[in-house]
Amino acid sequence: MKPTLMKAPPNRATWRSSDVPTALLYLTPALLGFAVFYAWPLFRGVQISLTDWNLLSPAEWIGAANYQKLFTDPLFWNALKVTAIYVVVNIGSQMILGLGIAVLMQRLRIGTGTQSAILLPWLIPNVTVAIVTLFMLDPNVGFVNEVLDYIGASTHSFYGNSDLAIYTIALVNTWRNMGYTALLFYAGIQTISPDLYEAAALDGASGWRSFWSITLPMLRPITALILVVSMIGSFQIFDTVSVATDGGPGNATRVIYFYIYQKSFEELNMGYGAAMAVVLFALIFTFSLLQLRALRATESDVN
Amino acid sequence: MKNKPRITVSRLIERIVLVFLLLITVFPFFWMLRTAFVANANIFSDSMSLIPKEPTIVNFKRVLGLSTTEESLAAGGNGQQLDFFLYLGNSLLFTAVVVACQVTFSALAAYTFSRLRFRGRDALFTVFLSGMMIPPIFSMLPNFALVRSLGWIDSFAGILAPYLLITPFAIFFLRQFFLGISREVEEAARIDGAGRFQILTRIVLPMASGPLTTLAIIQAVGAWNEYMWPQLVGRDDSVKLLNVAVAAFAKSSPNSQPDWAGLMAAASLQVIPMLILLIIFGKKIVSSLGFSGVK
Incomplete structure (x- = not known):
């Protein structure tokens, strides 16, 4: 098990110089795609952010005005805050539940049939998940509230209450993704030698103890990898908000993706949307670098 | 040594938790x-x-x-109403084209980065990989401007374009596997006069059929789930994806x-x-x- 960046063998340009034409040929789609859909947008995105472009009239250069506006826009800061809550709640619960389910899978020797049942929500698009949970959690006819009412607990409008809505969305997406996360953890657990557990059992260690002293430390590299990948995905929360709450109630679920989308494509304020996207990019870039450093740190720990 | 799961209190609790988990994952769909x-x-x-x-x-x-x-x-x-079969067809077409292109082009690129030798190879790979950090909403604005100026709004070309040519994650994923495959068979084939393309299609790809399947599944689920971009550039019925139609129906x-x-x-x-x-x-x-x- 090595979720690390494997090194390709030394790249001696002198040997087989005939590789260059082949490489160029094989890389044509990727190079073209990178140029058009990554490099060019990077340049264009920054450029648009310095204009007042609205899709309809020609763009006019306005310098850093969009950025100045952004720093005093309470909705922008609210969007960052709401997104942060979402990411922390979603990633935190998804990692813990995913790991828990994976351990359960291993301890109970669960078959692939049961595993695929747990995976089902992950195969369903966010849009559909939003619609189904909107119904399940509805304050009037939703099953969850019917059950809460039946057992005498208080009912809630989970998506419609501004104190609960963002947590609801975070946990709904945890529900959708936890089966997938669990399978990734499970794959990691299976690479741990059973000898370790047997030795621990001989020494009288409880299952709980071997989890903390064997499973968790051995899973550190894969945990870091899952964390990085899920975190990048988690920042992109849009679909559920768009279908289930439309950013509301009030601004309670107006996450950064949704706010940028609305500014750019509904209010046609492309320049302002682009400026926010630049700031978001800077934030994600910083986060990823920090996480990659953490990933490297764990690598050296294990090797 | 395989010890049979004994029926103890903790086992019982674990079973109950499992049944509860299955219930909450499957019940909403029921x-x-x-x-x-x-x-x-x-x-x-x-x-x-x-x-x-x-x-x-x-x-x-x-x-x-x-x-x-x-x-x-x-x-x-x-x-x-939902013109269900039309949208289902559109979604299947979208998913199939995305997966076919992503797997093919990523395999070519991953093979290049793991086997071919040329100056700047590893640097280029790192540059590609760093593309993963660009948030999709960031590229969406310029991409929309581009697709619009090409007249590709409400066309499959416009909906598909940003997905097809490069998928940094897929290149990274396949490269890892290619690096783990032994080169000896390839070297032998090379001595027998096999060309690069033959080695790739006859030896490397069949050996990597497992990871290729995995990648295809992950990318298919991802394509089936796509919403933000298709609902922006594909609102016309002729190209509307099922996701977009269902969301519009809900709204x-x-x-x-x-x-x-x-x-x-x-x-x-x-x-x-x-x-x-x-x-x-x-x-x-x-x-x-x-x-x-x-x-």
Whole structure:
């Protein structure tokens, strides 16, 4: 098990110089795609952010005005805050539940049939998940509230209450993704030698103890990898908000993706949307670098 | 040594937790299907029975546009329909093209980065990889401007373009596997006079069929789930994806009382294909997903 960046063998340009034409040929789609859909947008995105472009009239250069506006826009800061809550709640619960389910899978020797049942929500698009949970959690006819009412607990409008809505969305997406996360953890657990557990059992260690002293430390590299990948995905929360709450109630679920989308494509304020996207990019870039450093740190720990 | 699971209190608790987990993952979909067979008029009165008291297929009929507008309005809808098979076809086409291109082009690039030798190879790979850090919403604005200026709004070309040519994650993923495959067979084939392309298609790709399947599954689920970009550039019926249509159907729901039964019928129509897929290929999917995180 090595979720690390494997090194390709030394790249001696002198040997087989005939590789260059082949490489160029094989890389044509990727190079073209990178140029058009990554490099060019990077340049264009920054450029648009310095204009007042609205899709309809020609763009006019306005310098850093969009950025100045952004720093005093309470909705922008609210969007960052709401997104942060979402990411922390979603990633935190998804990692813990995913790991828990994976351990359960291993301890109970669960078959692939049961595993695929747990995976089902992950195969369903966010849009559909939003619609189904909107119904399940509805304050009037939703099953969850019917059950809460039946057992005498208080009912809630989970998506419609501004104190609960963002947590609801975070946990709904945890529900959708936890089966997938669990399978990734499970794959990691299976690479741990059973000898370790047997030795621990001989020494009288409880299952709980071997989890903390064997499973968790051995899973550190894969945990870091899952964390990085899920975190990048988690920042992109849009679909559920768009279908289930439309950013509301009030601004309670107006996450950064949704706010940028609305500014750019509904209010046609492309320049302002682009400026926010630049700031978001800077934030994600910083986060990823920090996480990659953490990933490297764990690598050296294990090797 | 395989010790049989003993029946102890902790085992019992673990089993109960598992059953509970299965229930919360599967039950909402069962409930969705069940509600799809309840008439809107009975949603309140029949809100708890496991099997609808008066099952009806009126919801499917009106969602699919098989009932008249009057019938549809009487059943609590707003006359809105889903041209289901058209959108399903669009979504299948979109997913198939995305997966085929992503797997092919990523395999070519991954092979290049793992086997061919040229100056700047590893630097270029790092540059590609760093593309993963660009948030999709960031590229979406310039991409929209580009697709618009090309006149590709409401065309498959426009919906597909940003997905096809490069997928940094897929290149990274396949390169890892190619690096782990022994070169000896390749060297032998080379001595026998096989060209690069033959080595790739006859030796490397077959050996990597496991990871290629895994990648195809992950990318297919991702493509099937795509919403933000397709709903921006593909609003015309001829290119509308099922996701986009279902979301629009949900948003057009009357404000007074949502058309729950109709919504659940629409959602069921979208879940059923995945359910069939999972029942047939569940084992394959589960066992191959194990590849993705590890190694």
